[in-house]
Amino acid sequence: MLRDGTVPKMSSIDRAEPDAAPAAPRPRNHKARVREESIERILDAAEQLFAEFGYHGVTVKDVAKRIGVSSALIHYHFDGKESIYEAIWARKAPISAHNRLAAMRRYAEEAGDNVTVEGALAAWIEPDLNVHIENHDYWAAIGKISAQANSAAGWGAEKMTKYYNPVVLALIDLLKKAMPDCDEATIFWGYHFLSGAMTHNMAQTGRLDELSHGLCTSDDFASIKRHMAKFMAAGFHAICQGPSQGR
Structure with missing residues (x-):
């Protein structure tokens, strides 16, 4: 509570979850x-x-x-298949959400009033890439499951909503701060494109391997980390500055 008796408005980053993930x-x-x-x-x-x-x-x-x-x-x-499926999400998705939220909080504190689109995106993107780099075998399957869910109405969308909405809204808050003149609808469209690209990376389909004749591999998360935030930031800037914004 502020000195004048009012309660300060909390951003999505502040209210998303506790500072530390609960230990099992x-x-x-x-x-x-x-x-x-x-x-x-x-x-x-x-x-x-x-x-x-x-x-x-x-x-x-x-x-x-x-x-x-x-x-x-x-x-x-x-109780059945849905019970097993829910337990799979419950043991790993909160770790992903916590890591991302913690990274965005650190970035917001360090950047202060100088939040950039690329910096915000890197804070959201890189925690998941880092765990794949560090322990790929442990995270590969849940990454593919998340990719399936993100492309499926009903059962898939419900899981993405349950486990990731607070973290997504925290990213939206950061992007609004980085692009104060961009209308909210356009930022959400940018996130929609970002989300599809992110989960496609997690799917590791091998399509990139075939197309590039082995020059690139879909499980090269270090290269994804090196390029993705910069690439996506350019897209956000393009749609937020272009003449079609808000249409």
Whole structure:
């Protein structure tokens, strides 16, 4: 509360989530550890299957077969396929969201009144690229699942909304600060194009490898990091400064 009794307006960055991601509770005994290990095996297998075949291409029986257990064990831990799918998102998407939000907060504090489009985009883009560079095997499948979800109405859009809307709105706030003369609708269109490009990168389809005859590879996240924010910033500037803005 301010001295005059009013409550300051919070930006999306400030209100999106706590400063630190909550740590997962550690199992207290052997039985709890065995249960958690069983759940992790199920989720690891299911994540790979969803990444490969999509949400509608996977059944509980497929997951059970992948790890060599009965479907009854899967149902002991989960209510069904949607329950497994939700658990996959819940264990990794909040980490991605937290990393991005933390990076944007740091950037906003460092930049002060000198926020740039490229700086804002880099703060939003690079945390996900960094984890792929550092531990690609752990993040590859959820990246592909996110790409599928971002292109799917209903079940996919719901997950993107649930886990990423606060972070997206925080980015929009930064972009508004960087481009105060750009109308809000145009900024949202810019984000729409950015989001599609970002999740396409995460899909790692191999299409780029084939097109370039191996000159470029779709899993070269270091090169994506080097080029993407600059490329996207140019697009934002183009649509915000062009004559068609707001039409």
